Amino acid sequence: MIENKKREKFEELAEKRVTEIIKKIRLIGNLANRNNYDYTDEHVRQILSKLDEELRLLKAKFNDGEKDKATAFKFRK
Numbered sequence: 773m774i775e776n777k778k779r780e781k782f783e784e785l786a787e788k789r790v791t792e793i794i795k796k797i798r799l800i801g802n803l804a805n806r807n808n809y810d811y812t813d814e815h816v817r818q819i820l821s822k823l824d825e826e827l828r829l830l831k832a833k834f835n836d837g838e839k840d841k842a843t844a845f846k847f848r849k
Contacts, residue, residue, distance in 0.1 A: 797823075800819065800823075818847055822845050
C-alpha cells in the first residue's frame with residue numbers, strides 16, 4: 773500500500789514537472805527568432821552545452837544516484 777502511494781506521488785510529480793520543463797524548453801526555442809533577438813553561434817553553443825550537461829546529470833541520477841550540483845546558467849564572456 774505504501775509503495776503504491778509512493779508510485780502515485782512519483783507519477784503525479786513527474787508528469788507535472790516534465791510538462792513544465794517541456795514548456796520552458798519551447799520558450800527557450802522561441803529565442804531562435806532572429807526577427808526579435810540578436811545572438812551569436814557562441815551564445816547558442818553555450819545554451820545547448822548547459823542543457824546537455826543538465827540532461828546528462830539527470831540521466832546519471834536515475835542510473836547512479838549522482839548528487840545535484842547546484843549550478844546557474846550565465847553566459848561566459
